Amino acid sequence: xxxxxxxxxxxxxxxxxxxxxxxxxxxxxxxxxxxxxxxxxxxxxxxxxxxxxxxxxxxxxxxxxxxxxxxxxxxxxxxxxxxxxxxxxxxxxxxxxxxxxxxxxxxxxxxxxxxxxxxxxxxxxxxxxxxxxxxxxxxxxxxxxxxxxxxxxxxxxxxxxxxxxxxxxxxxxxxxxxxxxxxxxxxxxxxxxxxxxxxxxxxxxxxxxxxxxxxxxxxxxxxxxxxxxxxxxxxxxxxxxxxxxxxxxxxxxxxxxxxxxxxxxxxxxxxxxxxxxxxxxxxxxxxxxxxxxxxxxxxxxxxxxxxxxxxxxxxxxxxxxxxxxxxxxxxxxxxxxxxxxxxxx
Numbered sequence: 143x144x145x146x147x148x149x150x151x152x153x154x155x156x157x158x159x160x161x162x163x164x165x166x167x168x169x170x171x172x173x174x175x176x177x178x179x180x181x182x183x184x185x186x187x188x189x190x191x192x193x194x195x196x197x198x199x200x201x202x203x204x205x206x207x208x209x210x211x212x213x214x215x216x217x218x219x220x221x222x223x224x225x226x227x228x229x230x231x232x233x234x235x236x237x238x239x240x241x242x243x244x245x246x247x248x249x250x251x252x253x254x255x256x257x258x259x260x261x262x263x264x265x266x267x268x269x270x271x272x273x274x275x276x277x278x279x280x281x282x283x284x285x286x287x288x289x290x291x292x293x294x295x296x297x298x299x300x301x302x303x304x305x306x307x308x309x310x311x312x313x314x315x316x317x318x319x320x321x322x323x324x325x326x327x328x329x330x331x332x333x334x335x336x337x338x339x340x341x342x343x344x345x346x347x348x349x350x351x352x353x354x355x356x357x358x359x360x361x362x363x364x365x366x367x368x369x370x371x372x373x374x375x376x377x378x379x380x381x382x383x384x385x386x387x388x389x390x391x392x393x394x395x396x397x398x399x400x401x402x403x404x405x406x407x408x409x410x411x412x413x414x415x416x417x418x419x420x421x422x423x424x425x426x427x428x429x430x431x432x433x434x435x436x437x438x439x440x441x442x443x444x445x446x447x448x449x450x451x452x453x454x455x456x457x458x459x460x461x462x463x464x465x466x467x468x469x470x471x472x473x474x475x476x477x478x479x480x481x482x483x484x485x486x487x
Contacts, residue, residue, distance in 0.1 A: 168384035170302040173398045176310035176376040178467050182398040187303040191382045194357030194365045197292030198246045200273050201255050203312045211240040221257040229254045241329035247322045248340045252291040259290035266290055280311050294361045302380045309354050309367045309378045322353035344368050373432050405436040417485050418451030424479040427462040431472055440465040453482040
């Protein structure tokens with residue numbers, strides 16, 4: 143398209159209105175719109191804390207982006223030299239990298255996480271460098287990864303905000319999002335088929351829950367990163383050190399949902415016409431978007447500088463892009479609102 147017309151409805155609000163709820167039991171908590179990174183709820187979101195096995199979101203993401211998911215990994219003694227939750231791997235077992243990711247996200251296998259780290263980077267130490275490089279790319283400025291599993295070691299920490307950024311990013315990966323939404327999964331170790339069951343109870347409690355990861359250590363307490371798809375939005379909730387995380391996530395999502403409302407975007411414009419009975423044609427767009435703050439919507443209209451007659455009512459003559467906080471949320475056609483006959487007719 144050769145011409146861009148932008149209508150900036152408002153850029154007055156630099157920060158979204160966020161809610162604070164004393165009833166949330168978490169030490170740190172956040173609800174974020176995964177598409178726009180808009181904060182819908184916050185409590186101590188920049189406080190650095192241990193995040194336990196929610197760490198495996200990053201480990202799994204790096205594996206999913208490695209283009210090596212079909213590789214078969216032979217388990218070594220070093221890979222299973224760990225404690226805590228386990229996939230039950232043994233030395234010389236053969237398992238695909240894909241199934242190791244499944245084992246991480248579904249049953250939180252620390253052995254699976256360490257196996258991924260060693261296979262992809264030769265050591266967990268080297269792999270943590272990849273994790274921190276990816277964290278920097280995503281914008282996680284207050285996070286330090288030391289272990290691939292989330293076991294507490296050294297300065298391993300993050301924040302509720304950073305983990306929400308990570309989950310929002312990871313859920314855009316097709317393989318990752320498919321795996322973490324599974325209530326149960328089948329993996330193959332050597333030639334043996336095994337069925338494993340997801341520790342994330344929200345997948346059963348909420349029909350629209352699509353992930354993501356549970357976590358617990360004595361230092362971190364109960365940690366939970368979840369995601370739902372509701373009203374064409376993907377929302378991510380993070381709670382760190384929350385003894386009542388299931389109920390809190392359900393409650394926080396309900397409160398966040400109530401912040402959205404439908405906004406009708408309707409307007410007309412004109413486009414120049416050559417060779418017609420009129421020099422311009424009236425054009426219209428009509429769309430409805432579901433947003434938190436209607437004043438943060440931007441409308442961009444794209445069409446050619448002029449059109450050739452004849453033009454019929456309803457002809458698509460351009461497109462309209464609706465953006466929210468500068469991110470595209472919807473594209474709809476710009477259509478002719480009248481007929482313009484050829485001049486010589």
